[in-house]
Amino acid sequence: MATTRSILLAVAMASALLAAPAWAQAQAKTTAEGIAEYRKQLEDGNPAELFEARGEGLWKQKRGPKNASLEACDLGQGPGVVKGAFVTLPRFFADTGRVQDLESRLLTCMETLQGLNAKEIAATPFGRGEQRNMEGLVAWISAESKGLRFNLPQGHAQERQMYEAGKRVFFFRAGTHDFSCSSCHGIEGQRIRLQDLPLLTKNPGDGVGFAAWPAYRVSSGELWGMQRRLNDCYRQQRFPFPGYASDVTIALGVYMGVNAKGAQSIAPSIKR
Amino acid sequence: MTTRREMLATSTRLAALLAGAGLLPATALAAWNQPAFEAKSLADVAKAFGGSAPVESKDVTVSGPEIAENGAVVQVGCATTLANVKQLMLLVEKNPNVLAASFEVSPAIDANFTTRVKMGQSSDVYAVALTTDNKVFFAKKEIKVTLGGCGG
Amino acid sequence: MADPMRIRAQAQGDKTTVRVLMQHEMETGQRRDSAGKTIPAWYIQEVSATLNGKKVLAAEWGPSISKNPFMQFVVKGAKAGDKIAVTWKDNKGETRTDEATVT
Numbered sequence: 001m002a003t004t005r006s007i008l009l010a011v012a013m014a015s016a017l018l019a020a021p022a023w024a025q026a027q028a029k030t031t032a033e034g035i036a037e038y039r040k041q042l043e044d045g046n047p048a049e050l051f052e053a054r055g056e057g058l059w060k061q062k063r064g065p066k067n068a069s070l071e072a073c074d075l076g077q078g079p080g081v082v083k084g085a086f087v088t089l090p091r092f093f094a095d096t097g098r099v100q101d102l103e104s105r106l107l108t109c110m111e112t113l114q115g116l117n118a119k120e121i122a123a124t125p126f127g128r129g130e131q132r133n134m135e136g137l138v139a140w141i142s143a144e145s146k147g148l149r150f151n152l153p154q155g156h157a158q159e160r161q162m163y164e165a166g167k168r169v170f171f172f173r174a175g176t177h178d179f180s181c182s183s184c185h186g187i188e189g190q191r192i193r194l195q196d197l198p199l200l201t202k203n204p205g206d207g208v209g210f211a212a213w214p215a216y217r218v219s220s221g222e223l224w225g226m227q228r229r230l231n232d233c234y235r236q237q238r239f240p241f242p243g244y245a246s247d248v249t250i251a252l253g254v255y256m257g258v259n260a261k262g263a264q265s266i267a268p269s270i271k272r
Numbered sequence: 273m274t275t276r277r278e279m280l281a282t283s284t285r286l287a288a289l290l291a292g293a294g295l296l297p298a299t300a301l302a303a304w305n306q307p308a309f310e311a312k313s314l315a316d317v318a319k320a321f322g323g324s325a326p327v328e329s330k331d332v333t334v335s336g337p338e339i340a341e342n343g344a345v346v347q348v349g350c351a352t353t354l355a356n357v358k359q360l361m362l363l364v365e366k367n368p369n370v371l372a373a374s375f376e377v378s379p380a381i382d383a384n385f386t387t388r389v390k391m392g393q394s395s396d397v398y399a400v401a402l403t404t405d406n407k408v409f410f411a412k413k414e415i416k417v418t419l420g421g422c423g424g
Numbered sequence: 425m426a427d428p429m430r431i432r433a434q435a436q437g438d439k440t441t442v443r444v445l446m447q448h449e450m451e452t453g454q455r456r457d458s459a460g461k462t463i464p465a466w467y468i469q470e471v472s473a474t475l476n477g478k479k480v481l482a483a484e485w486g487p488s489i490s491k492n493p494f495m496q497f498v499v500k501g502a503k504a505g506d507k508i509a510v511t512w513k514d515n516k517g518e519t520r521t522d523e524a525t526v527t
Contacts, residue, residue: 309484
């Protein structure tokens with residue numbers, strides 16, 4: 001633990017020295033306030049709205065070999081019910097017999113209702129082809145629960161198992177740097193340069209961590225769903241990505257989502 | 273499905289063909305002030321719009337954050353209380369493309385515009401007002417740009 | 425074809441604040457792709473707006489404007505029910521017009 005900590009500290013310090021000008025360290029408080037002001041300015045007119053509009057269209061549009069819309073898709077609150085669904089995912093679904101997160105559930109619906117190929121979509125790189133449509137869908141579906149509080153069900157045995165599995169995955173250290181999710185997100189008050197790293201072993205607060213994704217990422221001008229966010233975490237940990245909508249990623253979603261119980265969702269939010 | 277790159281290539285070729293055949297509206301393309309958008313300094317931008325040497329003025333305001341977490345999107349505004357202003361512009365001094373935007377001021381709208389610009393590095397951002405008698409007034413503000421960290 | 429713009433026009437007394445979000449790459453022409461080839465410049469050059477068909481705004485933009493551009497301006501003398509239409513045209517000649525009702 002001490003070794004990881006000192007590695008992290010060394011990396012953070014080195015990056016801070018290399019990347020941030022001297023004034024940033026001297027006026028730490030002013031900088032934080034400045035960044036907060038910058039972020040606030042972008043909240044009104046979040047480009048994520050463009051993706052939301054696309055997503056709403058895609059939900060209602062007849063597509064695929066079966067020429068059907070997604071309007072009969074069950075996201076956990078009953079077929080076609082979108083409002084409030086986002087804040088109860090991931091959860092167990094009887095028709096597939098497994099716990100699914102939003103993107104995995106959309107794959108199911110796109111395949112069973114529209115006849116699209118779920119495997120192909122899962123293999124498509126982020127930002128391309130059907131993954132672009134996925135971006136729109138998750139933006140709109142999460143927007144339909146904006147402001148609501150997370151309340152993932154844990155009534156089914158599999159939901160509880162996935163929580164425990166997620167916890168194990170969260171603390172699992174591996175890869176070249178011996179990182180786990182907890183290396184960054186398991187300690188209160190950590191920061192990499194100017195990014196605060198929320199503590200994800202408990203509720204980190206309204207609109208933070210699990211409650212802030214999907215999000216429009218300003219640095220690339222792209223909408224990132226939770227799957228893409230996790231993919232990038234794994235890249236930073238020097239792990240291979242477990243696979244789009246895989247059980248490992250769903251388990252992490254259950255762990256973080258249950259921990260965030262009561263937190264207000266602000267998705268889709270705006271991020272640097 | 274056509275990739276965006278293929279689509280771009282096709283539309284570029286098409287546009288070139290149409291332009292060559294004189295089928296693209298010449299007026300629309302001529303309206304865009306290319307010299308102004310290629311100018312590398314405030315003085316050159318002013319000259320490209322027929323304005324005189326820029327003078328700092330308290331009656332022009334530039335708004336923006338002190339520090340931008342990511343230079344890709346920085347919300348900035350330009351406004352003025354000066355009379356007889358025909359144009360308001362936003363410039364990012366250290367950008368390869370210094371002139372970001374130029375807004376025509378008309379009686380139908382306020383002399384107050386907000387948009388978002390890309391900033392390659394920490395730089396002064398200028399709000400510039402051009403009056404009907406071609407005088408140029410400006411205000412400037414330094415906006416620091418920092419790359420964010422790895423997360424968030 | 426680009427996605428529709430998101431236009432919100434809210435009247436407060438004599439002033440109506442119009443906020444527009446546009447979907448556009450705003451490519452500067454200075455970036456290179458993974459193969460090392462320059463990605464061609466592709467950005468909005470002209471923006472205009474009308475109030476009930478009458479032109480109220482004309483603007484020229486360059487590639488320094490951010491991707492998925494945002495713009496805010498204030499129109500005088502508009503009231504709820506009036507129509508605001510915004511048009512953009514880019515350097516390839518592509519164009520888009522969207523309309524919204526003042527609330």
